[in-house]
Amino acid sequence: MTSNTAQRRRPRRILAHGALVVGTVVMSYPLLWLLASSFKEDSKIFSSTGLIPNPVDLANYAEGWTGAGKSFTTFFTNSLVIGIVAVIGNVIFCSITAYAFARLDFRFRRFWFAMMLGTIMLPHHVTLIPQYSMFDYLGWVNTFLPLLVPKVMAVDAFFVFLLVQFIRTIPHELDDAARIDGCGPVRIFRHIIFPLLTPALATTAIFTFIWTYNDFFSQLIYLNDVDLFTVPLGLRMFLDATGESAWGPMLAMSAVALIPLFIVFLVFQRRIVQGIATTGLRG
């Protein structure tokens, strides 16, 4: 009976797998095109449709690494520094803020929580110029400070909200037990809440890194000196929509730029799923 059912299901399963394989190929085609084109000369990238480069030309990688006026070593170092500091800042300060909103009782708490959620809904463009003026007034334009200081002030309301949701699922009895043992709010956070937050913190860390690494706009606005440029800014320097562009080197460096994200995703993919499944963000 059971084996009959399994046999009956087999064709359906094969079909489902076939569809999934086709879907995977379709979804990964742009990535494959990027990789294949990074080995082609500029004159072959858009005029030939084949995926297999012939001849295989590695010159784009050599040219691209230094071709944007500055070495990509600088851009990668800057991107990684910004990414790592942002991760540390968000993990520590968003969790402290979330703890305060979820567990502590203070005046105007609901008001501040609503304010914080309001910032998620404000379009970026509304705050852009006031923010720019403020950072310019402080003399921070053309430094990493406008990109990093907000991260140690828990301005990523999305992550605060995510962590608040997670803390709400942690039983209050744990806090009460710690309080009976003589813990104050700081020690409850340090010894009880923070260790239990790990899955949500992993999500915070991973997404902070990916979003910071991919961020183009704020880095474009606040960084002027090419020595401070990051990978997304470096990649845009190959292209000029009004004249000649260096497509091959741009595609080669785009392929290289994917490597850190690919590694982060491969190493942490299980935690990404776990984090989302346990933070109350599931649908």
Add this chain to the structure above:
Amino acid sequence: MNTSNPMRPAISRRTFLGAVAATGVGSLAAGCGAGDDNAGDSSSAGGELSIMFWGEGNQNELQLELIELYEQQADGVTFSAEYSGLEGYYDKLATRVAGGNPADIFGIHDVSLAEYAARGAVRNIEEFRAEPLGLDSVANESVVEGCLIGGELHFVPLGVSTEPGFIYDKTVLEQAGLALPSDEWTLAEYRELAQAVAQSGVRTAGTADLGGVPPALGAWLRTHELSLLSSGGLGFDVDDLAEWFNFWDELRREGSAVPIEVTAAAVGFQNDPVVTADAALTTTAKDKGWLALDGLTDDELVLVPFPRAAADAPAATQIVPGAWFAVSAESEKVDAAIDFLSYHISNMDALRTIGIGRHGVPLFEEAREELYPEAKPAHQKIYDLLATVEASQTGAVDVVYPVGANELFQQLKPLNEQIGFGQSGVSDAAESFFDTAERILEG
């Protein structure tokens, strides 16, 4: 377990809306005040000038070399150069201008000239026109005309270009055994050639569809003794536009122009129908676009003037500035900025360094004569085309778009596509364009 938590920050709708409103109003208030507080703070110490421009890697390096050359011969003047690709350049420029912290000198191009001048972001530099810039001795008046706002100089032209660039694929035409276009060719000959390419089967169609390309419409109007713009308004009427749309509709129907699906997807040089091997004839906004296309295909591409309405009709291609720099209205180092710009456009070492791929052919005759023999063969072709066009230019010049005109001309592409996809008739599309024009240009 008791899930209801007395300490949970439940939010009432009223609290929430109040908070959102307070955040929004607070940011706006901050925005209004901050720019003013900071307006006088734009100068940096010593003799440092800030300059901002866009370009592709190699071109940026040439620009930096030119700046370095200037620094070596200028006493104590240094530059802080900011550069990027074009993507995001205007977002950053707009933010810096609005934030009261623009660079002393910044790059800008035709579609944004009037808008930035109207915002008060650009310094009027009329007093420097004759001396030291020497723009009174530029051979072609239209180049300086393309830098004027209200009759006064607001921008410095960095070189000379022709607009639009018209390009044919010589390899394809020779393969099909067809005669190559001459410098004096006409629209009728163009149409015949496009038909012949399509019939030869070497390419699926003869020409790219230019119905939605503003500089191509400008060229068509000039050779019909009309113009894109005329004293702040449009220099043509609804019937002229309908005729233009109809021309392209017919070319599509007879298979001479690429199908509308190809046109709708063709954004940027990389998707141009000549690069993707769909057609053999196309256009670019300026002649330097030819250099961009040429790098993307192995075929030999040749630059010719845009076809005329008839052999004795005015020339369709016009002469325009190749690129522009503006001096910021906030700059406190205007004299130093002008000195640099004057060096940029007239010093032989500077011109030799920058070449013509970025800003166009040098403004002054003496420089052209000296640099032509040294130029790469591809660049010599751009000099040659300029000489041909200069000898024949009679039509009106449309360079400085009034505020809003860029937004208006962006409508040509979707309207042409609507006709191509059968969603709109030719005359309906033309009327819709004029309705928009009335709203944008006079509103």
